[in-house]
Amino acid sequence: MGVVLEKELIQQCKQGNGDAFGPLIRTYKKQLFSYLWRFANNNEIAEDMFQDTLTKAWKGLRRYQEESKFSSWLFAIAHNVAMDYVRKSSIENKYFTYTDNLENIDFSNPLSEMVAIETEERIQKAICELSEKQKQVFVLRQHSGIKFKEIAKIMKEPLSTVLSHMNYAIKKIKNELREENAAK
Amino acid sequence: MQPSKNELLISFENEIWLYIDNSLPVTRMHYWERQLENNIELQEYFLEARNTLSLYDEVKAPDLSEERFTNIVNLAVNTRKIYSNNIVNNIVDFLNTLFYEDFKKVGFAAGLVIAIILILFQFKQPPAPVVTEKYSLDWEAEAIENRISKVEQSLYIIKNQNSVDYAIYKYSKDQWNAARTVIKDQINSIKQDIENKSL
Numbered sequence: 579m580g581v582v583l584e585k586e587l588i589q590q591c592k593q594g595n596g597d598a599f600g601p602l603i604r605t606y607k608k609q610l611f612s613y614l615w616r617f618a619n620n621n622e623i624a625e626d627m628f629q630d631t632l633t634k635a636w637k638g639l640r641r642y643q644e645e646s647k648f649s650s651w652l653f654a655i656a657h658n659v660a661m662d663y664v665r666k667s668s669i670e671n672k673y674f675t676y677t678d679n680l681e682n683i684d685f686s687n688p689l690s691e692m693v694a695i696e697t698e699e700r701i702q703k704a705i706c707e708l709s710e711k712q713k714q715v716f717v718l719r720q721h722s723g724i725k726f727k728e729i730a731k732i733m734k735e736p737l738s739t740v741l742s743h744m745n746y747a748i749k750k751i752k753n754e755l756r757e758e759n760a761a762k
Numbered sequence: 763m764q765p766s767k768n769e770l771l772i773s774f775e776n777e778i779w780l781y782i783d784n785s786l787p788v789t790r791m792h793y794w795e796r797q798l799e800n801n802i803e804l805q806e807y808f809l810e811a812r813n814t815l816s817l818y819d820e821v822k823a824p825d826l827s828e829e830r831f832t833n834i835v836n837l838a839v840n841t842r843k844i845y846s847n848n849i850v851n852n853i854v855d856f857l858n859t860l861f862y863e864d865f866k867k868v869g870f871a872a873g874l875v876i877a878i879i880l881i882l883f884q885f886k887q888p889p890a891p892v893v894t895e896k897y898s899l900d901w902e903a904e905a906i907e908n909r910i911s912k913v914e915q916s917l918y919i920i921k922n923q924n925s926v927d928y929a930i931y932k933y934s935k936d937q938w939n940a941a942r943t944v945i946k947d948q949i950n951s952i953k954q955d956i957e958n959k960s961l
Contacts, residue, residue, distance in 0.1 A: 596839035600832065607831055612823035621824065625834070628826060632838040698821045720818055725783045741779050752814050 591639045613721030617660040631656045653722040654732045704754035708747050715740050716747040774804055909952055916945040
């Protein structure tokens with residue numbers, strides 16, 4: 579979506595045109611949902627979080643100042659929703675739990691599906707090993723694609739700290755994947 | 763002085779993400795481009811980082827069905843409509859808007875100033891007047907004092923034997939009794955007045 583069209587849709591939404599909200603969000607639908615899914619690790623919870631994010635975004639659009647990128651603003655809301663979930667779920671010890679995805683295999687093409695799921699599990703296991711802040715930086719960066727300076731603002735952390743979290747996250751994931759490969 | 767390979771790698775670790783983001787100053791971007799062309803260790807580090815990210819991106823990311831997406835968008839928008847109809851929520855929304863970001867600090871400062879003014883106003887206010895019933899102040903002290911004084915004088919005269927002798931000499935018995943009655947009446951009158959004046 580072009581910047582001009584996005585601005586036009588934002589203006590329409592600000593004026594209360596609900597029909598403009600769907601097209602505005604659609605651009606970020608997959609990124610946003612997969613980002614939330616990383617925290618939920620469960621479709622149902624991810625959908626709830628997605629709905630929560632959209633409700634808050636719609637309510638807050640009037641306050642959105644267009645100096646900042648819309649994607650950064652939207653992911654800042656999603657990040658807060660995700661952190662609320664993390665705070666609640668940490669009590670129940672559900673955050674980033676390692677799950678077996680075998681039940682999701684598409685048996686029409688089992689080999690490629692198995693490889694994809696294996697990779698996913700290795701990644702998931704590697705992410706489980708990260709500290710909470712490292713996970714937040716890594717997942718936010720990978721799914722939103724927003725720059726680290728924006729991530730620092732969203733997380734209310736110094737840029738140097740955010741970059742350091744990212745470095746540690748990449749190193750840990752790399753090592754985890756290496757160990758997995760070495761074990762095979 | 764040229765940095766050692768190790769120093770260069772540490773320096774690159776600190777800046778790699780800003781380099782990938784294209785957030786470094788142009789001269790610094792060019793510097794790292796040159797270093798990456800010539801330094802194999804940096805190249806390996808850079809490629810490993812990128813490969814790890816690519817591997818993560820390759821993982822089949824879950825997506826939301828179109829139908830569910832439409833439902834969620836409608837729900838979000840309709841929640842807003844219900845929200846708009848609620849006056850109380852609109853006020854809350856307005857206040858949220860007012861106190862959002864830039865207004866938050868101004869709003870807080872204004873609130874603080876108003877609170878201080880109110881507190882000072884409370885302190886500056888004169889103490890509430892003590893409402894006293896008129897009858898307790900309506901003592902007529904001078905008159906009563908005069909009357910008490912007269913009674914005292916009369917008693918003094920009575921106690922004083924010379925005065926009694928003089929009075930007997932001067933007044934007849936009836937006059938004496940009359941004088942005594944007057945004194946007695948005066949005392950009773952004072953007693954009655956005092957009883958009537960509640961404090």
